Amino acid sequence: MPDLLLELFSEEIPARMQGKAADDLRKMVTDRLVDAGLVYEGARAFVTPRRLTLFVQGVPARQPDLKEERKGPRVGAPEGAIAGFLKAAGLSSIDEAVIQKDPKKGDFYIALTEKPGRAAIDVIGEFLQVVLRAFPWPKSMRWGEQSATPGSLEWVRPLHAIVATFGPETEEPDIVHVQVAGIKSGNVTYGHRFLAPGAIQVRHFDDYVAKLEKARVVLRPGAAARDHPERRKESCVCARLRAGRGRGTAQRGRRAGRMAGRADGSFDESFLKIPPEVIRATIRNNQKCFVLTRTANSASPPPGGGRSPAQPAGRG
Numbered sequence: 560m561p562d563l564l565l566e567l568f569s570e571e572i573p574a575r576m577q578g579k580a581a582d583d584l585r586k587m588v589t590d591r592l593v594d595a596g597l598v599y600e601g602a603r604a605f606v607t608p609r610r611l612t613l614f615v616q617g618v619p620a621r622q623p624d625l626k627e628e629r630k631g632p633r634v635g636a637p638e639g640a641i642a643g644f645l646k647a648a649g650l651s652s653i654d655e656a657v658i659q660k661d662p663k664k665g666d667f668y669i670a671l672t673e674k675p676g677r678a679a680i681d682v683i684g685e686f687l688q689v690v691l692r693a694f695p696w697p698k699s700m701r702w703g704e705q706s707a708t709p710g711s712l713e714w715v716r717p718l719h720a721i722v723a724t725f726g727p728e729t730e731e732p733d734i735v736h737v738q739v740a741g742i743k744s745g746n747v748t749y750g751h752r753f754l755a756p757g758a759i760q761v762r763h764f765d766d767y768v769a770k771l772e773k774a775r776v777v778l779r780p781g782a783a784a785r786d787h788p789e790r791r792k793e794s795c796v797c798a799r800l801r802a803g804r805g806r807g808t809a810q811r812g813r814r815a816g817r818m819a820g821r822a823d824g825s826f827d828e829s830f831l832k833i834p835p836e837v838i839r840a841t842i843r844n845n846q847k848c849f850v851l852t853r854t855a856n857s858a859s860p861p862p863g864g865g866r867s868p869a870q871p872a873g874r875g
Contacts, residue, residue, distance in 0.1 A: 560600070563588075563615040563683065563735070564724045564764050566748055567691075570716035571608045576697060580715070581606040583695055584613050591686040596622045597679050605778050609752070612778065614764045618683075618725070622676030631668035634658060644668060680725045684736045687723065691739050705740050712740035722748050728763050750774025 565588070572580060585604035592599055592615070600617025631644035641653055648670035650656060656668040692712060699713040712718065723744040726732030737744040747758050748771070755774035761767040771778050831838065839850045 560617040561620055561679070561726050561732075562728060562764065563613070563618055564722060564732070564761070564767060565613040565615075565687070565735075566720075566722035566767075567611045567718060568720040568722070568748055569609060569611075569714060569718045572606070572611070572715055574608075576715060577606040577608070580611055580694075580696070584611050584690075587690045587694070588613055588687070589615065591690070592618065592683075595679075595682050595686070596625075596676065597682065607776060607778060610748070612767075618679055620679055622679065622682060624676050625674040627672050627674065629670040629672065630659075631656060631670060634666040634668065641668075644670070648672065680733055680735055683725065684723075687735065687737045688739060691737070703740075718742060720745070720748065722746060722761060722767075724762065726763075728765075732762055751776050 581604035585602050589599065589602050597619050599615050602613065602615045605612040629648045631648065632640040645651070645653060648656070649672065650670055653668065656670050659667050659669045661667065694714070696713070696715045699715055701711050701713055702717045705711045718740060719742070721737055721742055721744040723735035723737050724732035724746050725735050734746060735744060746762065747760055748767070749758055750756060750771065751774055757774070759770050759774055761770055768778050842848050842850050
């Protein structure tokens, strides 16, 4: 069965909004799939500072055909009532209706109609337009020339590209046609803003994840989460430093996709006359770094550690 890959690529999404935005995207899309009769097998949402991604597995290629019954007037009803029933049911003659017998209430006309299902890719393209315009950002903005137009798209930060592909994993997927704010959907995304900013053509989800990782973008937060303690430990052992408690810093780093590494530095002694607690709080909260302290045998001067330029990785 076909899979749906959707990516909304924008400027940086505030960290506090990222988790809920991924959940909202998954719910808004999957609810509309179910309402349209497209019952899927599974859905996963991902977020990085510059993209919201949704992967929906096992979506039917078409909607099921719908059979509807419309109850009409009684047999022998006035011509006006029968004419209204025929018009509402789309019948050209009362002979096309079925008579349903009811010993208590009498015989009624019933119109049996069959509505063929539509291609799923067309249904998805239509409701994605609605999802984008109705997305519940806590704060949003308009930008560019289109911002002067009434009803123009509002997004948390300027939206730059939309990836929307649909198809079985073993075949070349089709593009789900979406156009909003002058942006047309396609199969092109972009890597890390500084480390690999070039365009990337993607197909299916596995291909998408692999190419993003080559472009220094970590889509799955688990990879960054596993990396943090190992890199911190390695950096501390090599430099004979001791790491302080930094759970909040680690969580912020994982949301931003930062990989932990040590960057050596020092402060002028005059800045270190304030209480150590103030220094550590500033390093954690303002610089978003882990606090490292020297052990007895350490020759390294840094009171803090951050992401090392020699170990670049991130989530763009």
